[in-house]
Amino acid sequence: xxxxxxxxxxxxxxxxxxxxxxxxxxxxxxxxxxxxxxxxxxxxxxxxxxxxxxxxxxxxxxxxxxxxxxxxxxxxxxxxxxxxxxxxxxxxxxxxxxxxxxxxxxxxxxxxxxxxxxxxxxxxxxxxxxxxxxxxxxxxxxxxxxxxxxxxxxxxxxxxxxxxxxxxxxxxxxxxxxxxxxxxxxxxxxxxxxxxxxxxxxxxxxxxxxxxxxxxxxxxxxxxxxxxxxxxxxxxxxxxxxxxxxxxxxxxxxxxxxxxxxxxxxxxxxxxxxxxxxxxxxxxxxxxxxxxxxxxxxxxxxxxxxxxxxxxxxxxxxxxxxxxxxxxxxxxxxxxxxxxxxxxxxxxxxxxxxxxxxxxxxxxxxxxxxxxxxxxxxxxxxxxxxxxxxxxxxxxxxxxxxxxxxxxxxxxxxxxxxxxxxxxxxxxxxxxxxxxxxxxxxxxxxxxxxxxxxxxxxxxxxxxxxx
Amino acid sequence: xxxxxxxxxxxxxxxxxxxxxxxxxxxxxxxxxxxxxxxxxxxxxxxxxxxxxxxxxxxxxxxxxxxxxxxxxxxxxxxxxxxxxxxxxxxxxxxxxxxxxxxxxxxxxxxxxxxxxxxxxxxxxxxxxxxxxxxxxxxxxxxxxxxxxxxxxxxxxxxxxxxxxxxxxxxxxxxxxxxxxxxxxxxxxxxxxxxxxxxxxxxxxxxxxxxxxxxxxxxxxxxxxxxxxxxxxxxxxxxx
Numbered sequence: 001x002x003x004x005x006x007x008x009x010x011x012x013x014x015x016x017x018x019x020x021x022x023x024x025x026x027x028x029x030x031x032x033x034x035x036x037x038x039x040x041x042x043x044x045x046x047x048x049x050x051x052x053x054x055x056x057x058x059x060x061x062x063x064x065x066x067x068x069x070x071x072x073x074x075x076x077x078x079x080x081x082x083x084x085x086x087x088x089x090x091x092x093x094x095x096x097x098x099x100x101x102x103x104x105x106x107x108x109x110x111x112x113x114x115x116x117x118x119x120x121x122x123x124x125x126x127x128x129x130x131x132x133x134x135x136x137x138x139x140x141x142x143x144x145x146x147x148x149x150x151x152x153x154x155x156x157x158x159x160x161x162x163x164x165x166x167x168x169x170x171x172x173x174x175x176x177x178x179x180x181x182x183x184x185x186x187x188x189x190x191x192x193x194x195x196x197x198x199x200x201x202x203x204x205x206x207x208x209x210x211x212x213x214x215x216x217x218x219x220x221x222x223x224x225x226x227x228x229x230x231x232x233x234x235x236x237x238x239x240x241x242x243x244x245x246x247x248x249x250x251x252x253x254x255x256x257x258x259x260x261x262x263x264x265x266x267x268x269x270x271x272x273x274x275x276x277x278x279x280x281x282x283x284x285x286x287x288x289x290x291x292x293x294x295x296x297x298x299x300x301x302x303x304x305x306x307x308x309x310x311x312x313x314x315x316x317x318x319x320x321x322x323x324x325x326x327x328x329x330x331x332x333x334x335x336x337x338x339x340x341x342x343x344x345x346x347x348x349x350x351x352x353x354x355x356x357x358x359x360x361x362x363x364x365x366x367x368x369x370x371x372x373x374x375x376x377x378x379x380x381x382x383x384x385x386x387x388x389x390x391x392x393x394x395x396x397x398x399x400x401x402x403x404x405x406x407x408x409x410x411x412x413x414x415x416x417x418x419x420x421x422x423x424x425x426x427x428x429x430x431x432x433x434x435x436x437x438x439x440x441x442x443x444x445x446x447x448x449x450x451x452x453x454x455x456x457x458x459x460x461x462x463x464x465x466x467x
Numbered sequence: 468x469x470x471x472x473x474x475x476x477x478x479x480x481x482x483x484x485x486x487x488x489x490x491x492x493x494x495x496x497x498x499x500x501x502x503x504x505x506x507x508x509x510x511x512x513x514x515x516x517x518x519x520x521x522x523x524x525x526x527x528x529x530x531x532x533x534x535x536x537x538x539x540x541x542x543x544x545x546x547x548x549x550x551x552x553x554x555x556x557x558x559x560x561x562x563x564x565x566x567x568x569x570x571x572x573x574x575x576x577x578x579x580x581x582x583x584x585x586x587x588x589x590x591x592x593x594x595x596x597x598x599x600x601x602x603x604x605x606x607x608x609x610x611x612x613x614x615x616x617x618x619x620x621x622x623x624x625x626x627x628x629x630x631x632x633x634x635x636x637x638x639x640x641x642x643x644x645x646x647x648x649x650x651x652x653x654x655x656x657x658x659x660x661x662x663x664x665x666x667x668x669x670x671x672x673x674x675x676x677x678x679x680x681x682x683x684x685x686x687x688x689x690x691x692x693x694x695x696x697x698x699x700x701x702x703x704x705x706x707x
Binding site for chain 2: 088105210213215341387390401404407409416
């Protein structure tokens with residue numbers, strides 16, 4: 001049986017009972033002290049927060065604490081060159097250098113990121129605290145940075161907080177599915193027809209989704225085995241622009257002869273008492289994501305109404321012969337078993353996603369503080385950044401290479417869109433489509449870093465480095 | 468070119484045309500320059516871009532020198548056989564990769580070459596290629612200098628992708644002066660030198676073509692730019 005006590009808990013668990021998160025972007029100020037700090041975090045004692053592992057034993061932890069190290073962080077700790085050079089290129093180069101692959105251009109380009117992400121060489125460690133309230137976050141932070149000399153906090157703490165019913169900005173429901181892993185107990189056991197992901201999808205040193213293929217495990221084995229990589233991203237969401245676009249798109253649809261095909265059951269089926277325009281706004285919003293706003297019902301199962309009918313599942317569905325738009329966000333990022341161009345790539349680019357919104361909930365009916373920044377503090381975790389996160393970002397999220405009907409367009413929600421060239425096709429019952437144009441970029445990257453999430457053995461190894 | 472009237476200016480201007488000077492240049496001058504100003508080879512593959520049309524129909528020019536013991540008619544015959552024996556599997560594999568327009572194998576002197584036109588990201592192309600037919604292609608790579616270090620490709624995916632990229636030709640930009648910008652960027656120099664008079668046959672250009680002896684010139688001609696292989700197949704009604 002796999003030893004979950006060796007793996008950081010945020011990789012295999014969702015921490016659903018902890019509605020608050022804080023990310024601390026840290027610079028190692030004292031190499032020797034930082035090693036001692038790491039060793040203590042992994043082994044208990046010395047009044048530092050304990051790393052939460054995947055094995056909770058009998059008691060749920062009150063707060064959770066996890067760390068990720070950048071390449072610069074591993075160097076700052078004095079990891080030998082012979083070991084550093086066994087890490088993958090994309091991790092060594094870092095998120096800044098991979099900007100074009102990730103669509104981080106224009107306003108989202110790394111040179112426009114605010115502190116602490118402006119200066120990637122100084123970002124060594126990202127520590128993440130999960131808790132029930134701010135007092136607990138403060139307490140763990142104080143404990144982690146107690147002596148003020150070992151680690152230097154860069155910029156301010158990045159706080160996120162989950163909204164009721166797992167809602168996120170733009171009004172969608174998040175946290176509905178995650179990959180389930182072979183050999184890992186799945187506490188939620190929701191219906192899901194997708195094949196279980198091999199453990200190597202998320203942990204180094206285990207079988208991967210490509211039969212026979214092995215990713216290189218950083219050396220020595222104690223450092224690499226059971227570790228994984230994380231793309232930490234601060235994603236700003238343009239809530240006002242998004243709501244405005246829904247209105248513009250609804251007005252455009254109302255002028256189309258085939259608009260009735262989009263509301264075959266009438267506007268009331270979308271929401272009691274909604275005007276056709278407001279119902280069409282929801283149709284556009286649902287089509288952009290592939291799930292209806294509020295309920296999270298997949299369009300693959302229910303293309304004409306947002307409410308789940310008996311026998312339907314939020315999680316158990318597939319795309320072939322469904323009316324989910326080919327370019328919808330969730331279909332683009334994980335085409336499940338649907339036909340795609342790259343026949344070997346189905347299920348190969350899956351990611352564990354751990355995200356929490358930041359900024360206050362936005363209510364378009366009562367738009368208070370529209371200028372406040374809102375977004376998602378997100379983590380995309382996978383054993384191979386190049387084969388999973390980057391492959392998904394550059395060929396699927398943007399470009400749309402997986403399906404000839406969307407190639408040349410970007411993800412309508414998350415893509416690097418330019419309103420002058422962007423487009424998105426809404427499928428109709430007749431099989432025809434209506435093309436929406438002029439989508440601006442709704443999500444801007446405001447920072448991020450590639451981090452390595454070491455196993456507990458690896459943290460002890462780093463803590464015991466002598467060089 | 469400066470058009471001075473003095474006999475000395477004329478003499479200098481005529482120098483590059485003199486056979487003796489060409490020899491002196493090639494055998495003495497350029498090696499001395501190269502020794503004084505080391506130039507790193509520029510990286511292979513297409514230029515990174517966010518524009519969708521730039522990421523479709525990219526060209527790979529893979530030049531793999533045969534091992535020393537294979538640099539002979541016998542070695543070339545072995546390479547030809549390695550392709551011929553596995554042709555059906557390689558083609559079926561490329562079909563499954565799904566993003567490849569054309570691919571062909573060529574022997575030039577003692578190099579086995581694969582030229583292909585593919586859509587999307589280079590690493591994704593090569594990774595999917597390994598996942599589909601890596602084992603078969605390994606037989607070809609085994610004949611090539613340095614190939615043993617990245618075999619079997621299925622267990623050395625990252626190293627194999629990097630190796631292929633090193634053997635993919637640097638693609639000279641369509642705008643010749645961008646060549647100089649690439650060179651400056653490689654050396655971490657962000658300020659354009661401005662010394663871009665190509666009619667003077669810049670020393671930088673000569674040294675770079677010494678470091679990258681084989682290059683692909685320009686991004687190439689496309690009869691129907693901006694379409695993926697799957698889009699072409701879909702429109703022709705032949706399935707994708």
